Amino acid sequence: MNTTVLPFDPARIAPAALPGLLASMPKTELHIHIEGSLEPELIFEIAQRNRVALPYSDFEALRKAYAFTDLQSFLDIYYSGASVLLQEEDFEDMALAYFERAAAEGVVHAEVFFDPQTHTDRGVPFATVINGLTRAADIALTEFGLSASYILCFLRHLSEEAAFATLEQALPYRSRFIGVGLDSSERGHPPSKFERVFARCRELGLHVVAHAGEEGPPAYIEAALDLLKAERIDHGVRCLEDPALVARLARDKVPLTVCPLSNLKLCVVDDIAAHPLRKLLDAGLVVTINSDDPAYFGGYLAANYQQSFAALGLDAGHAWQLARNSIDASFAPEPRKREWREALDHHFIAAAGA
Numbered sequence: 001m002n003t004t005v006l007p008f009d010p011a012r013i014a015p016a017a018l019p020g021l022l023a024s025m026p027k028t029e030l031h032i033h034i035e036g037s038l039e040p041e042l043i044f045e046i047a048q049r050n051r052v053a054l055p056y057s058d059f060e061a062l063r064k065a066y067a068f069t070d071l072q073s074f075l076d077i078y079y080s081g082a083s084v085l086l087q088e089e090d091f092e093d094m095a096l097a098y099f100e101r102a103a104a105e106g107v108v109h110a111e112v113f114f115d116p117q118t119h120t121d122r123g124v125p126f127a128t129v130i131n132g133l134t135r136a137a138d139i140a141l142t143e144f145g146l147s148a149s150y151i152l153c154f155l156r157h158l159s160e161e162a163a164f165a166t167l168e169q170a171l172p173y174r175s176r177f178i179g180v181g182l183d184s185s186e187r188g189h190p191p192s193k194f195e196r197v198f199a200r201c202r203e204l205g206l207h208v209v210a211h212a213g214e215e216g217p218p219a220y221i222e223a224a225l226d227l228l229k230a231e232r233i234d235h236g237v238r239c240l241e242d243p244a245l246v247a248r249l250a251r252d253k254v255p256l257t258v259c260p261l262s263n264l265k266l267c268v269v270d271d272i273a274a275h276p277l278r279k280l281l282d283a284g285l286v287v288t289i290n291s292d293d294p295a296y297f298g299g300y301l302a303a304n305y306q307q308s309f310a311a312l313g314l315d316a317g318h319a320w321q322l323a324r325n326s327i328d329a330s331f332a333p334e335p336r337k338r339e340w341r342e343a344l345d346h347h348f349i350a351a352a353g354a
């Protein structure tokens, strides 16, 4: 646990009130792939209007295929689901569905990954992707009061040259995203492969994050910090295999965007009760909870909190700390973060007084 003093007495919150509190407390989401929020129903709806043929009879058959053995087995089906996205409105509908759901679960701010190469490699212009996403974010702010920023992810199974080409295509839209990330198949694709393109992104003033230590070794987390200068580590759960690295992450307060249901569904852990979330918190790390690809992993943000809390015996103090970490670790402007911290404290003070 971090050493921050709680603004309320956790003993005054009954365990039975915890699931509701986890779903209603103000929080941010910092690790969500927008293409991973595409529900089978919407995949079929968009496929129909775009006249794209799918190798499944209906959305129920597609959902039944969601049984994964590792990251790659998921990525294969995730990229095929995204292949229905062709028009601006497809990207808008996808993102808006996520924002509506997130806002209903207490998310006040989301920093959302998108994978342009998944679309541009199919001939969809970068402008189509970013225009649809931008429109959805604008609507989310006005209709749901949820602020959203985008983080452009490079696909690490592709070359650094391809990442540079993607950055080039994205630069006319520089104001529409706040940073870059690194996702897709981790094993065999170390951060060192992308050192130059990340250096260029930092020169451009972009924030920098990277998936590391999901399936890859602790050395990939170190490389993401040392070579890419990542400000947050996405997943990072395998840091626990290297105590010196854990000490470094704690000392430097490097946030980890942990995704418990993702780790379960991709067999990073065998059982949610064996998830290292609590160990990471106890080690003093700035841990956040996130949903990763909620349409594929069986739960949005509230479910990730609720199932982790039930399995690991976490309490209201942990809930406050995790929500607070999610605000502190975000790239939002400090005045907004201050408002959210106050709203969070009020939420828990009210719950403890009730």
Ligand code: HPA
Residues within 6 Å of the ligand: 033, 036, 071, 078, 183, 184, 185, 186, 211, 214, 262, 292, 293
């Ligand atoms: O969990 C993930 N890991 C790596 N790449 C991804 N792309 C979508 N989700 C993921």
Ligand SMILES: [Zn+2]
Residues within 6 Å of the ligand: 031, 033, 183, 211, 234, 292
């Ligand atoms: Zn991810």
